[in-house]
Amino acid sequence: MTRVKAVATSKPAAKKVAVPMKKTSVLAREAQAAKKRLLKLRADTKKAIEAAKREVAKAAEAAKAAARFEKQAAKDKAAAKKAKAAGAKKATAGKVAAKKSAAKKAVPDNKVAAKKAAPKEAAVKAVTKKRAPAKKVVAPVASPEAAA
Secondary structure, eight states, X not given: OOOOOXXXXXXOOOOOOOOOSSOHHHHHHHHHHHHHHHHHHHHHHHHHHHHHHHHHHHHHHHHHHHHHHXXXXXXXXXXXXXXXXXXXXXXXXXXXXXXXXXXXXXXXXXXXXXXXXXXXXXXXXXXXXXXXXXXXXHHHXXXXXXXX
16 A cells, blocks of 8 residues: 655755856846836836826715706706796696685675575575685685795
8 A cells, every 4th residue: 555645755856056158247127127117117107107096086076066056057957947836836826816806806706696586585505605615715725835
């Protein structure tokens, strides 16, 4: 039977030091160039980050301005709707007042006609019958005005 161990017993081979193929002066020059590239990259990155920050600030300000504009537009729309509703209420109130005055004018005419046509008791009954519907018509109209 062959035994398999989880841990390797052989020692790792010693690392071989890479022998440079170029002269020291060439390697030093390359190191300087790499350093220069790194500094340039850092500067470019910094500039890019600053530019991105400016763009973010601009976008945030534009978003705030748009939100303010939309809020104002909503307020204006609500105010216009309210004004329109108020105008409609005034118009209906005018119509109601006209109907009310017309009803008041019509009731005395009915009284006169009833007095002429029938005896006094019959006239009283006719007048009360005529008044009852008029009160019912006026009562519902009065409640919306109170609500306004």
